Amino acid sequence: MKKYISFIFTLIFLLWSKDLPAVTAQNIKLSNGFEVILIENHQSPVISCVVTVKTGASNEDFSNSGVSHMLEHLLFNGTRKRTQEELYRETDFYGIYNNAHTDMDYTNYIVLVEKSHIEKALDIQSDMLFNSIFPENKFEKEKGIILNEIARDMSEPSSFEDELFNLRFFDGTPYNLPVIGLPETIKNISREQVKEYYERYYIPNNMTALIMGDFDSKDMLMFTNKYFGKYPPQKPSKEQTYSLKIKGQRFEANSKVIHSSIDMGMPLSEIDKEDFYSMSIITAILDSELKERINRNLHEKNRADVFDINASIDFNKHFSLLKISASFPPNLGPQDVENAIIEELIKFSSEPIDEDRRKGIVLSVKVQEIFLSEKPHYYGMVKGKFIAVGGWNFAKNYVQNLENVSKTQLEKIAKKYLSNPSFMINLITPGDSSIEDIRKQIKGDYYQKSIKEE
Incomplete structure (x- = not known):
C-alpha cells in the first residue's frame, strides 16, 4: 500500500511539474573577474540581484571573530557618494528591498x-560594496547593536547546543567560531581591522552576482558592466586548508536544562566526490525514518521514547558532515539513545534502498528548485552558499548529480559510512552548572588553544 501511495504522489508531482519552466542561466565573467549569472524569469515584473562575496567567518580567527558580520552591518552606513540617510531615502523612494546575510564562507x-528601477538598485548595491566608508560616529553604535544580537542568540538553548557542537567538531579550524562574533572580540575590534578585512576580501574577483527576473540579458549585462565592471581586480588572499581529527571523541556537559540532548557528527567526503550526493539522499531517507526506528528499538528494551530526532547533511568549503541530533527525557539514559542510533544505522546499512524512496527524495528537491525559482531573491540567497563553496557549476548541477545516483551506489555508500560508524558525540544532560559557566570554561579551553597555535 505504501509503495502504491508513493507511486501515486510521484506521478502527481511529475504531471504537475513537467510544464513548469526550467532554470536556464548565462554565466559571464567581466574583465575584472566579477562573475555574473543571468537568469531570465518573466513570470513577474521584478528583478533581484544577489551578490555573493566569497568571505565569511571561515576567514576569521579569535582576534577578529565577527568581522564579516559587522562589516555586513557597516555597509548600510554610508558610502563616498551617499550618506546613510541618502542611502535609505533612495531605497525607500524606488521601493528597493535591500538586505544582507552573513554565513561561514560567504x-x-x-x-x-x-x-523599471533595477539600474538604480544596481547603482546603490555596487556603491555599498565598493565605496563604503564606515563613519566613525556609526561604528560604536553598530557594535552595540551586534552585542545585543549576540546576547539574544546566547540566551537560546538550541543556540548553546549548536555552539558546543561546532566548538568541538570543528576544533582547530575557524568553523568553530560563531558567525555572529564573540562579545569580547566585538567590544575590542577596531575600525582599522574592519577596513583591512574589507579591502582584502571585497574585491570584484571575489564576488558573484546572480541576477534573476524580468529582463533582457543584453541590457542586464550592460548594466552589470557599468556598475560592477569598473572596479579593478586585486590579488586574492591565499586559501587556507584544514583537517578534522574528531572521530570517536565524546564530550559531556551537565547544565540547567530540562531535557537531555545528543549531537553526533561524522565527517564525510568533499563536495566534488560522488559520496557527497549519495549521502545527501541517504541522510534525507534517514531523517524521515529515524524517529520511528529509534523508538521501536527503545521499546524493545523497555525504554522511553526520544522526543525528537533528525539527520542532516551540511557542507562548507573544506568539509561535509552527517549530523544526527536527538532530544530525550532525563529518565532515558544517554547511552541507550546512543546505542539505539548506532544499531539502527548499522541495520540501515545492510538493508536494500527502496527505489521509490530514492526517486521521491530527488523529486522533492527538484520541486523545491522550481518553487525557489518563483521567488528570485530567495533563489539567489539559497544558491549563494553553493556558489561560495563550489562555484556556479556546483550550484547548477547539484540536482542533476543527485538524480544520477543509482540505487546500487546508495547501498554501497551506506555500507561505507554506516556499517561501522564513528562519530564525535556531544551530550548535554540536566545538572547544576549554568549555561554561561559551561560556555566560559569551554570557550576558554578552545580559544586559548587557538591563540597559542597561531
Whole structure:
C-alpha cells in the first residue's frame, strides 16, 4: 500500500511539474573577474540581484571573530557618494528591498525591485560594496547593536547546543567560531581591522552576482558592466586548508536544562566526490525514518521514547558532515539513545534502498528548485552558499548529480559510512552548572588553544 501511495504522489508531482519552466542561466565573467549569472524569469515584473562575496567567518580567527558580520552591518552606513540617510531615502523612494546575510564562507547582499528601477538598485548595491566608508560616529553604535544580537542568540538553548557542537567538531579550524562574533572580540575590534578585512576580501574577483527576473540579458549585462565592471581586480588572499581529527571523541556537559540532548557528527567526503550526493539522499531517507526506528528499538528494551530526532547533511568549503541530533527525557539514559542510533544505522546499512524512496527524495528537491525559482531573491540567497563553496557549476548541477545516483551506489555508500560508524558525540544532560559557566570554561579551553597555535 505504501509503495502504491508513493507511486501515486510521484506521478502527481511529475504531471504537475513537467510544464513548469526550467532554470536556464548565462554565466559571464567581466574583465575584472566579477562573475555574473543571468537568469531570465518573466513570470513577474521584478528583478533581484544577489551578490555573493566569497568571505565569511571561515576567514576569521579569535582576534577578529565577527568581522564579516559587522562589516555586513557597516555597509548600510554610508558610502563616498551617499550618506546613510541618502542611502535609505533612495531605497525607500524606488521601493528597493535591500538586505544582507552573513554565513561561514560567504556574505550575501540582496536587492529586489520592480524591473523599471533595477539600474538604480544596481547603482546603490555596487556603491555599498565598493565605496563604503564606515563613519566613525556609526561604528560604536553598530557594535552595540551586534552585542545585543549576540546576547539574544546566547540566551537560546538550541543556540548553546549548536555552539558546543561546532566548538568541538570543528576544533582547530575557524568553523568553530560563531558567525555572529564573540562579545569580547566585538567590544575590542577596531575600525582599522574592519577596513583591512574589507579591502582584502571585497574585491570584484571575489564576488558573484546572480541576477534573476524580468529582463533582457543584453541590457542586464550592460548594466552589470557599468556598475560592477569598473572596479579593478586585486590579488586574492591565499586559501587556507584544514583537517578534522574528531572521530570517536565524546564530550559531556551537565547544565540547567530540562531535557537531555545528543549531537553526533561524522565527517564525510568533499563536495566534488560522488559520496557527497549519495549521502545527501541517504541522510534525507534517514531523517524521515529515524524517529520511528529509534523508538521501536527503545521499546524493545523497555525504554522511553526520544522526543525528537533528525539527520542532516551540511557542507562548507573544506568539509561535509552527517549530523544526527536527538532530544530525550532525563529518565532515558544517554547511552541507550546512543546505542539505539548506532544499531539502527548499522541495520540501515545492510538493508536494500527502496527505489521509490530514492526517486521521491530527488523529486522533492527538484520541486523545491522550481518553487525557489518563483521567488528570485530567495533563489539567489539559497544558491549563494553553493556558489561560495563550489562555484556556479556546483550550484547548477547539484540536482542533476543527485538524480544520477543509482540505487546500487546508495547501498554501497551506506555500507561505507554506516556499517561501522564513528562519530564525535556531544551530550548535554540536566545538572547544576549554568549555561554561561559551561560556555566560559569551554570557550576558554578552545580559544586559548587557538591563540597559542597561531
